[in-house]
Amino acid sequence: MSTSNRLPILAAEIRASHEGMLxxxxxxxxxxxxAGHSLIEAKNLVAHGEWLPFLREAGISERQAQRYMVLARSGxxxxTxxxxxxxxxxLEYVSARRLPPTGRCLVACPEAGAPHPCIVVWESEEHPGFYNLAATFCEGDDARVEWMTKPISGEAETAVWFAFxxxxGNHLAQLDLINVPDMVPANMMAELIARTGADG
Structure with a gap:
């Protein structure tokens, strides 16, 4: 690779541009x-039939308002x-996340071979309506399992997704909630955890 006095300048420009974009x-x-929180509040305050006129006054389309409200409600x-x-x-991530039905579990994994976690969510057999979460982390020959020590109530679904x-962590964007084996039996994850003998 050839060196140039310009490379440090370009590196600084790239760094500044990237940080600005972030x-x-x-x-x-x-x-x-x-905006989503404000729209939710406004929707509760406007009279019946006045929502669309209100949105016109606010300068926002109904579709965009819906998107902002979904984002605000997502937690x-x-x-993130x-x-x-x-x-x-x-918004795509929010539309893909859903709690699994009883006896099944949601599996969220990256592409094969990627050193990111594979996360599993399943309903607790001992506490129906509460959900367990576990993650497997594999990098090279090292592997570990982490899980929540107590199930989380599915009533406040955002709490489950917050734990997820x-x-x-920083691997959230690499996890695929859409193109994974949709649901797998919940007892498979329980067996895996039992075999690891790891602490939660």
Whole structure:
């Protein structure tokens, strides 16, 4: 590779541009979430039949208003929206996440061979309506399993997804909730955890 006095300048320009883009994405996410909360409040206050006129006054389309409200209700934080790749990607993620039915579990994995976690969500047999979460992390020859020590109530579904996002960490954007084996028997994950003997 040839060296040039210009390379450090270009590296600094690229770094500044990238950081600016990340900040802009974060700002856009925060603004969209705030707009969503304001729209939710406004929708509760406007008289019947006045929603569309209100949106026209606010300068926003009904479709965009719906998107902002979905984002606000999702419980996602601006940094998570940014990590996912922006508002559109976050909305796709939100539409894909759903709690599995009794006796089944949701599996979210990256592409084969990727060193990211594979996360499993399943309903607790001992506490119906509560959900267990576990993640397997495999990198090279190393593997470990982490899981929540207590099941989380599915009544507040955002709490389950918050725990899911915590387990995923910076790998959330690499996990595929759409093109995975849709649901697998829940007892498979329980058996895996029992075999590992690892602490939660």
């Amino acid at each position: 900040q802009a994405t974060l700002t856009a996410a925060a603004q969209a979430i705030q 996602l934080k601006p940094d 929206v940014s990590l996912l790749g922006g508002i559109k990607a976050a 996002e915590e387990l995923a």
